[in-house]
């Protein structure tokens with residue numbers, strides 16, 4: 001007998017199912033299924049880690065690496081941006097250059113859409129520090 005592994009998209013600590021009750025219309029109920037902490041199914045019959053669980057663990061490791069890189073780059077960018085601002089002010093310039101900020105926001109919007117604009121605004125704000 002083959003043991004089918006649920007797709008990652010189907011596994012989760014909570015599975016949603018819809019039930020219809022006479023006279024009350026649709027109600028939504030959540031049922032808890034047997035899952036591990038990472039939301040995949042529990043161990044296979046051989047006792048080793050479930051293939052979905054180990055795939056999710058691998059993917060999460062990469063997510064953690066990416067998050068660490070984003071955080072490091074965020075901090076580095078903010079520090080550089082503040083240094084540019086201080087250098088410009090020291091030479092009689094302005095702290096901000098809105099035309100340059102507009103260029104940056106356009107790039108984020110072109111690549112990522114409306115969320116890109118929001119992300120770009122947050123990134124620019126991080127570099128400003130207290131105004």
Ligand SMILES: C=C(O[C@@H]1C=C(C(=O)O)C=C[C@H]1O)C(=O)O
Pocket residue numbers: 080081082084085095096097098100101104123124127128
């Ligand atoms: C860093 C600069 O100074 C400010 C900060 C910017 C940024 O964080 O990207 C962009 C424009 C300026 O408002 C710059 O002029 O390049």
